[in-house]
Amino acid sequence: MHSIPGRRLIISLFLIFLLLPIYWLVNMSFKTNSEIVTSMTLWPHQPTLENYKRIFTDESWYSGYINSLTYVLINTVISIGVALPAAYGFSRYRFLGDKHLFFWLLSNRMAPAAVYALPFFNLYSAINLFDTPWAVALAHCIFNVPLAVWILEGFVSGVPREIDETAFLDGYSFPRFFAKILVPLIASGIGVAAFFCFMFSWVELLLARTLTSVNAKPISAIMTRTVSAAGMDWGLLAAAGVLTIIPGALVIWFVRNYIARGFALGRV
Amino acid sequence: MDKTVNQKAWFLVLPVFAVVAFSAILPLMTVVNYSMQDTFGNNQFFWNGVGWFKELLDPSTDLGGRFLASLGRNLLFSAIILAIEVPLGIVVALSMPREGWTVAVCLVILALPLLIPWNVVGTIWQIFGRPDIGLLGYTLNSLGFDYNYVSNEFDAWATVIVMDVWHWTSLVALLCYAGLKSIPDAYYQAAQIDGASRWAVFKAIQLPKMNRVLLIAVLLRFMDSFMIYTEPFVVTGGGPGNSTTFVSIELVKIALGQFDLGKAAALSLVYNLIILIVCWVFYTVMTNVGTERPAKQGGA
Numbered sequence: 229m230h231s232i233p234g235r236r237l238i239i240s241l242f243l244i245f246l247l248l249p250i251y252w253l254v255n256m257s258f259k260t261n262s263e264i265v266t267s268m269t270l271w272p273h274q275p276t277l278e279n280y281k282r283i284f285t286d287e288s289w290y291s292g293y294i295n296s297l298t299y300v301l302i303n304t305v306i307s308i309g310v311a312l313p314a315a316y317g318f319s320r321y322r323f324l325g326d327k328h329l330f331f332w333l334l335s336n337r338m339a340p341a342a343v344y345a346l347p348f349f350n351l352y353s354a355i356n357l358f359d360t361p362w363a364v365a366l367a368h369c370i371f372n373v374p375l376a377v378w379i380l381e382g383f384v385s386g387v388p389r390e391i392d393e394t395a396f397l398d399g400y401s402f403p404r405f406f407a408k409i410l411v412p413l414i415a416s417g418i419g420v421a422a423f424f425c426f427m428f429s430w431v432e433l434l435l436a437r438t439l440t441s442v443n444a445k446p447i448s449a450i451m452t453r454t455v456s457a458a459g460m461d462w463g464l465l466a467a468a469g470v471l472t473i474i475p476g477a478l479v480i481w482f483v484r485n486y487i488a489r490g491f492a493l494g495r496v
Numbered sequence: 497m498d499k500t501v502n503q504k505a506w507f508l509v510l511p512v513f514a515v516v517a518f519s520a521i522l523p524l525m526t527v528v529n530y531s532m533q534d535t536f537g538n539n540q541f542f543w544n545g546v547g548w549f550k551e552l553l554d555p556s557t558d559l560g561g562r563f564l565a566s567l568g569r570n571l572l573f574s575a576i577i578l579a580i581e582v583p584l585g586i587v588v589a590l591s592m593p594r595e596g597w598t599v600a601v602c603l604v605i606l607a608l609p610l611l612i613p614w615n616v617v618g619t620i621w622q623i624f625g626r627p628d629i630g631l632l633g634y635t636l637n638s639l640g641f642d643y644n645y646v647s648n649e650f651d652a653w654a655t656v657i658v659m660d661v662w663h664w665t666s667l668v669a670l671l672c673y674a675g676l677k678s679i680p681d682a683y684y685q686a687a688q689i690d691g692a693s694r695w696a697v698f699k700a701i702q703l704p705k706m707n708r709v710l711l712i713a714v715l716l717r718f719m720d721s722f723m724i725y726t727e728p729f730v731v732t733g734g735g736p737g738n739s740t741t742f743v744s745i746e747l748v749k750i751a752l753g754q755f756d757l758g759k760a761a762a763l764s765l766v767y768n769l770i771i772l773i774v775c776w777v778f779y780t781v782m783t784n785v786g787t788e789r790p791a792k793q794g795g796a
Binding site: 238347369 | 508726
């Protein structure tokens with residue numbers, strides 16, 4: 229009943245539109261540079277793993293992935309760690325300035341990264357964290373902590389208050405209640421929040437690029453620099469791009485029912 | 497749900513406050529400080545009062561002209577992508593299969609562009625659109641269109657817009673789909689008994705049920721498109737000329753390219769203020785969605 233005429237055709241066309249550019253990237257990543265430049269082929273006629281091999285053996289390339297993963301993981305752990313108690317606080321209690329604080333968090337989630345690029349550069353240079361994964365991890369907290377708080381607040385609010393009260397009557401202390409009862413109950417919510425923290429930190433380029441120069445350079449920055457410097461090694465660029473899509477593609481299946489919720493900050 | 501008043505809850509919120517304040521308030525104070533000063537390098541600063549702000553809002557100056565032009569471009573860009581993505585997202589959500597394994601497959605493919613790093617989105621379209629090696633550019637050119645996003649302004653805009661539609665329409669579709677799924681079957685049965693047409697079902701049942709989700713989608717898309725930086729930067733670099741230089745790109749050019757701290761800071765503050773106003777609207781909508789939900793369930 230809630231369908232429209234020609235829906236199969238519409239959804240198929242749209243999915244093809246989504247997949248075609250990605251297919252082209254994958255296609256390019258298996259081609260040699262001479263094949264890319266000299267001929268227009270819809271699939272690789274001389275498939276090669278050379279591009280991938282170079283990324284996995286050249287340290288300046290694979291270190292980019294390690295750097296990215298490092299700050300993304302640090303950021304996810306910090307974000308979830310501080311957001312969990314706060315989400316519980318916002319969900320269960322009313323306190324002085326709670327609504328303003330909640331709004332302030334949201335406004336930081338929405339703040340343009342371009343505004344913070346320069347002050348962050350000064351701030352992290354001043355405390356000697358520039359060009360370390362910690363600088364990027366802390367900088368990404370500005371949008372990921374609010375995101376985690378908003379998502380987790382939605383999940384904690386789904387847990388009935390009676391459970392808290394029963395636990396406290398049974399003599400659970402607050403930390404023990406938190407670890408033994410609340411966290412297992414909202415485990416899926418924590419998974420979703422962690423996934424989105426991971427994702428938003430992983431896809432961000434501007435801050436990550438501004439706050440690193442040599443030692444902690446993320447893969448996204450290495451990709452942009454190679455394009456301009458070493459001529460046009462399209463196959464290598466495509467292979468690097470494909471590798472950055474993989475983390476998202478791997479876990480997407482598990483969060484497929486929560487994607488709308490995560491992007492709408494837990495409010496759908 | 498009645499919440500109990502408990503000031504000790506501040507202790508639960510304190511870590512979040514500390515972390516976000518460190519990354520938000522300190523840098524913002526720096527920005528406010530810079531916005532009132534001028535510098536000629538060597539870390540020498542001079543008091544400039546509200547001079548930068550005056551210049552910023554005056555289109556006859558260089559700074560004002562650049563800011564207002566990029567703001568205009570950005571608003572036009574946001575308007576165009578909203579006009580395309582919202583209707584398209586609704587249509588895609590309505591076209592989703594209802595049950596079976598195809599639902600999961602559709603959801604996964606829809607979500608895929610959302611999870612790709614933004615610079616890789618740029619790279620994908622940079623490659624895809626090139627006339628010499630990209631499928632899109634090659635096909636268009638062999639069909640007789642003189643398509644080249646590097647040299648032609650219109651083509652650059654078209655590429656950036658199609659890229660954004662590709663990247664973010666799924667978000668609108670997924671949010672609408674979530675809204676549609678919450679409609680009980682009884683509504684459709686009632687409509688069937690009344691002999692309602694498809695259009696009537698859409699207008700009287702589906703659209704009203706979706707309107708909150710849609711509002712969230714529109715606001716999210718507006719905010720994100722208003723702050724867009726990475727994708728157009730990778731594809732067009734803001735060019736040809738300045739034709740795809742949006743506010744964020746202009747800001748980064750002034751701040752990190754020219755190190756014009758005062759100008760950049762003043763621009764940042766005005767930019768942030770616009771975002772803050774939209775954000776407040778967004779907050780009101782979001783929190784209302786939360787409070788109205790239990791009431792709806794109680795009534796149904």
